[in-house]
Amino acid sequence: MYTPRNIVIQITTYLVFAVIVGYFSSRPEYEHLDPGMALLKISFSHAGEKKEECRRLTQEELEAMAPNMRRPLECSRERVPILVEIILDGNILYKEQVPASGLSHDGASTVYEYFRVTPGKHKLVTRMRDSRENEGFDHERSTDIELKPGQNFVIDFNKEAGGFVFL
């Protein structure tokens, strides 16, 4: 049989345990991002051009091959890295040459970066080079944006939709 002292210890134990379990299950709160800031996220997956142009095989080369292996073109697998540049209010926010994924560098180049920026009006310029050219950009979009505090502004890329997409 439990004495009143036992009961007091038991209730205290349950109370302390409940407070510990309950409190740390959602408190203290964690500030992941300053509520007064906005987030600018750039994320896309895009394949650059093949590093070398496909070459048409000569008749001699085709004859040297087994009949079932003959193909008109020989293409290398490797793709060029893409160059991405994000300029915010005239300052370079992000500039990176992103290699193609895969062991043979034949996959898409993937970009996923985010930046904490102050809310308000900004001039945003996004550029990308995905060709074998050494200079200039193949895709470019510039716009004026107004970011609200806590906004998540996303820069995506979709070639079929015309290039850079702002979400």
Added chain:
Amino acid sequence: MKKYLRQLFEKTDDIFSAGFTPACNPMLFLGTMGWFFYWIVVASGIYLYIFFDTGVTEAYESIEYLTNTQWYAGGVMRSFHRYASDALVIVIFLHMLREYSLDRFHGPRAFTWIIGVMSLLFIYASGITGYWIVWDKLAQYIAISTSEWLDTLPLFGESIARNFLHDTTLSGRFFTLFVFIHIAAPLILLLFMWMHIQRITMPKVMLPRYLATGILLMLLALSLFYPATSQGPAELDKAVTTVGLDWYYMFFYPLLDEFPGLYLWIAIFLLVSILLCMPWITRKKSLSIAKIDLDNCNGCGRCVSDCPYNAVSLQARTDELPYTSQAVVNPDLCVSCGICAGACPTAMPFRRKSKLVPGIELPDFSINQLRQYVIDTAEIMQGRDRVFIFSCDHGPVACNININNTTTVSLPCVGMLPPSFIDFILSQNIADGVFLTGCKVGNCYNRFGINWTKQRITGERDPFLRERVSRERISQYWTGSVNRKKLIQKIIRFKEKLASLNNEVTGFNN
């Protein structure tokens, strides 16, 4: 550090034993509480699953319906689900720390330790995916942070985090996948929990009813007064700024904002590797495993039923003796506690005609050696009120207790002591009383050493202590490694009691 940790646990045990009694002390049922919380999570999870809808907007709405509209059942179940999961983490870490402090992870126990460490991974996988499928602000934070973290591993061709870029890119199928993971991970966890208890006999997987009722009432009160709620619907066009984390499962997430994700993977890999290698990092010297002497084993099976680790079994007889079975020791499971020797009815110190070799014993600490040791060490005691103390290697350092006219023998486990030795000591006038001490009740290093010893003395468990032995001349105090002062007091009081008993006997003779 281990020593201090153990002392801390033992002192805490004292406090809780004072409130709950040792039979219901929650600190002595940490692993069992893990099982209890697991089943609460499963039961409440099944209820929630009935109403849960997988879909980008439906997931949140169905949880809100449970929490608000159906608060009396669904809301309570949700709170039970969350708080029992959190309590599971607390008791499992305490259980792990306790086993570490008691050195219970070496040799044959390494398997159990490793399975326990691996279970942690599934506990975390279950918990984190559970928060994910609610699809509130916390889920948004967890989903994005976890997928960004996973993307730091060179394993995935496409970025997983891209799935959470915008509401338009998010697919309801992702929720179906995570519900599947959230169900599969606890099922795998159950398999590991089952494996975790395979190397012990009579595992404690059921809490005493009184303690279970108390915990259920506590969870109910917590669920009613502080119900688990969502943190607003996830909106991918808005960044998560401030979020209430479940720190039991997400304590490491803030580190992802400070360090590269790959560093955290490496840190977790190293931490888990260290935990997995613990049995070999800190080596412990152990005695040789128990050995069977077939000439003295009649296959009675007492050692089989007393072994706490399933290390002894009965098999068909391999010799010519007219018995059906014989005991066999599994070397992979034996921890050399010697409890089997204490259970063997042939471990009889009165034997004179034949050499004292029982059917089963520890080769490094034979029963014959024990008898000789008892006789030799008793010689230092003279006069009256002589007390022979049996302690265990994991309890108090009784050998250093300097009380006049006492002598001590420390055993690998007090359960190794055949009850006939108490009869032998008293009837042969080797001492006037026998004092038994060791680990704390409910916290025996070898699980059942104290229980079996007590039951052998009270005649509840074979081999029994003969009825002719005066129980007044036997005393017990299960102190653990702390309470040395109290142990000394108990021994002194026992000596005083023996003195009065001796006086009564002398008076009667006069």
